[in-house]
Amino acid sequence: MVARRRAICIGIDEYEGEDRLDLCVADATEVADYLSQPEYGFDVELLVNREANLPNIRRALLSAMNEELEFFLLYFSGHGLVTELDAFLVTVDYQPLAEGVSLADLARYTEKISQKTKHCVTILDCCHSGAGQFGGARQLITPEEIDRGISARTESRTLLAACRPEQVAIEDSRYGHGLFTYMLLEGLAGDAADPHGNVTIGGLSEFIDRNLEAAGAEQIAVMKGDSAGRVILGHGFTPISTGTLPEYDKRRIIAQGKQFLEDYTSQLNNHPEDWRNHGHRNASLILPPTLRWFERQRKEHKDLRVDAEFSQLYAAVTNRVKQLAEIDLGTDVGEGVVTRSIGGGGFGTVYEVQRVDGQKLAYKVYHPTEYGDSEKKSLFSRGYKAMQQLDHPRVIKVKKYTEAPLGFFMEYVDGPNFRDLPNIIEDAVEVLQFVLLTAETIAHAHSRPVIHRDIKPENILALYRPDDNTWIPYLTDFDLAWFDQATQVTKQAWGNISYSAPEQMANPRSGAAHSAQVDIYAFAQLAFYAVTGSDPVPVGRADNSRLLQEKLKAWPVGVAAEKFVAWYDRCSDTNPHKRYSSFRSAMDELADVEALIRQAVSTTVTPRGALNEIAFALSGFGAAGKIDVAGGAFHSTSRRTSITLTASNFQSSAQNERFDLEARLSLDRITIEGNASSERKRAKINNRIDEVTRQLEGVKRRPGNQGTFETFISISAVECGYAGIQRARISLSHVIEAIERT
Known part of the structure; x- marks a missing residue:
């Protein structure tokens, strides 16, 4: 059995008052992302902000002490301080006389861990600009304190620290990280790889030193420790030659590159008509292998990047790629x-x-x-x-x-984008239904988890359905998206200023700029546009609220208008922590607004009407009007979950009618990744469902035994009205999300 690699990554921004930091969570999050990649293969526990308290950190360290590990790595980004007693990594629950994890304690933990672990690495980025003091008369952590707290030892026990004692570690918003961590990340991305494609601890340290010097930083990283030979942290990267390429080999590579270009050119016919009919298509097939060859040479031999002759050849190849992007009408591009x-x-x-x-x-x-x-x-x-x-x-x-x-x-969607639709969809309920259908696609992305980061009218396409005079939204354009397997966050602030969250524009490489709250903010601006027909003012929240209130006077329900304004203001808060905790929560609140309006303009809700409202919420327009009191079957909006609703135990009173609802939910296939058996995968889904139902009153699960996966969700005493429909909708939509999450 192969021993595990385990990492604990800690990042803290949310210190109190003036001691708050900005980029430490981004530091820890991206280090964790890299270490989770197959090239490193670490099981990573990420502790940020409120989670990075002293009990949680101690628990994680104690857990590592009890495991047989091949590799253990601890990364910390936050405040460090020195008192008269010891040096500390300051935790989020800092108090006087309980500052955090002392380096003496950390030394004891790592000593214990190393007894069962072949390699131990501690990486500390403790000092950021503007944080020279943490409270009164306290100093930054120094390498001398590190030396005193963590003693050197053989068998690969290593410390990498951000700076020397007389220096301050640099934080620069252009990098979105502490400068030390930025260089660390560049190395982990493969730029520190050796000629064998391995990233070693020594090579990583040398890479950081070299790049800090090249950047002109007044900062020198500290490495200490001992190891028996080279310690390989990651492998499988493109080998990078650190030496000078012999002249003979350079001439051979350049000659080969010339031949590739000549072969490509000789196979083309430049007659315009021939080019449109088959020339462009053929060039698109022939050129990629040559392009890949040039890029591989540049990656493997750094000195080729500054060789004038090779650079000229590479520019010629890229120019040919760019020429193929200029496409005339009537050109055959392979697929049509x-x-x-x-x-x-x-x-x-x-x-x-x-x-x-x-x-x-x-x-x-x-x-x-x-x-x-x-x-x-x-x-x-x-x-x-x-x-x-x-x-x-x-x-x-x-x-x-x-x-x-x-x-x-x-x-291909044969329809306009949302920019052209607000004056076409004028009814308040129809507008909100269109926006909620859009929200459902974003919620699906978040469940994967993919953060779109560029939600705006131009990225919502609309398809007209003449059968019921309805516009259906389609979500597109994920160029700014962020997801778990992405290996580099965005450095530049791309996006529409009217729809992009403040943190995305001000600090695009921060962790906050890649969180769900970014999409919550942008989605609220999309809803604003849907209701008003105007783009929101990027720096005028008060102006936006006033315009909303003016437009919402036409709504038939005053309380719905008030709830919408409050919802918009919360989603648009400049502090992302004050927005909704998840996109699904924000979506649920907006659905409440839509249901309030629909309830006010509709007649008394019958059991059949209630069932159809619930079905609409779960399937979009797929089941609208098709459900009767005996039940009915349809699919979720993703088409992955089959749903059958059944009503029973009807009760009537002077105030309303109510019934018990049961939903059969089933899957044709389970998409959870991994090699676990189908039985274990089913158990995993049921555990997720139980986590949801435990928080819902009157909602229970009972197992099914048909097909790939089947379960039954019962909801007691569903009222035939706004509150009951919303209760059933929220309960079932959260269960379906738990089922469909990969």
Whole structure:
């Protein structure tokens, strides 16, 4: 059995008062993301802010003491201080005389852990700019205190610390991290790899030192400890040569590169008509292997990046890729013929493509003028990967990815974007239903978990359904998306200023700029646009609220208008911690507003009407009007869960009617990843459901035994009115989310 690799990553921003920090949670979160990648293979416990208290940190360390481990790593980003008694890593629950984890205690923990662990590494980024003092007359933690607290030892016990005693560790908002951690992350990303494709502890330390010096930082990292040979932290990266490439090998590579370019050029026919009919398609097939070869050489041999002749050849290859991005109408692009330009945005142009079978596709091609922006290119690729993870029927589905030109094909929706719709959908209930259907696609993304980070009218497409005169929203454009497997956060503040959260624009690389609260903020601005037909003012929350109140005078229910304004104000708070804790919570609150209006304008709700309202909330328009008191079957909005509603035990009183509701929920396939048996996967889903139902009054689960997965949810005494419908909707929607979460 292979011993585990375990890491504890700690980041704290939420110290009290002026001692609050800004970037430590981003530090710890991204270090944890890298260590979780297959190249490192750590099981990571992430403790940030309120979770990073002294009892939790001690519990995590004690747990590591009792395990047989191959590798243990502790990372800390936050305040450090020295008292007359000891040096401390300051925890979030800091108090005088209970400052946090002392380095003496940490030494004892790591001593115990090392008795069962082959390699132990401690990484401390304790000193950030503006935090020179923590309270009165206290000093920053120093390497001398580190030396005193954590003694050196053989068999790979290593400490990496951010700076020397006479220096202050640098924090720069341009990096979104402490400078030490920024360099650490660049190394973990593979830039510190050796010629064998391994990231070693020694190589990582040397990489950080070298890059701090190159950046002109008045900061020198500290490494101490002993090891028996090279300690490999990660493996499987592109090998990087640290030496000078021999002249003979350089000449050979350059000659090979020239030959590749000549072979590519010789196979092309530049006649315009031939180019549109098959030339572009052939070039798109021939060029990618050559492009990959050049990029691999640049990655493996750093001195080629500054060689003038090789750089000229590489520029010629990239220019040919950019030429393929300039697509004329009538050009065959492999999957079909380009018939028109649909539009574009900050990352690319979207073309309509007609296939031979008559079906249409959309082809999004990266802007050739932005090809030199490596971060923006990686975001474009990451947007494709984010959309690949989602299988909601109203999230645009991506298909083939192309390298030359850089782009991807996706599902075609024959309709306008939401920017053109507010004056078409005027009824308050219809507007809110459209917005809530949009919210359901975002909630699906969050359940994966994928944060969109660019919710705005242009990224919501609308398809008209003439059968019931209804517009159906589709979510697209995930270029700024963030998800668990993404390996680098955004450095620059892209996005629409009217819809992007303040933290996303001010500090785009922070952890807060990649959290669910960013989408909550943007979604509220989308709802504002839906109701008012105007973009919100980015720095005028009071002006936005006044305009909302003016527009909402036309709503038939005053209390609904008041709830909407309060909901909008909370979602739009400049402090992300004051917004809703999850997107689903924000969505539930808005659904309450919609239900209040619908209740006021509708007649008395019958049991059949209540069942149909519940079905609508769970399926969108898929089950509208199709459910009677004997029950009915339909699918969830994602189409993954089959739902059957059954009503029984009808009761009437002078005030209202009520009934007991049972929902049969089943799956045709279980998408939980891993090698566990189907029985264990079913048990995992049931445990999730139980976590939800324990918090809901009058809601119970009983197991089923049919098919791949089956369960029954019963809700007692559902009232035929607003409160009862909302109770059933929230209960079942949360259970379905638990079932469908991967």
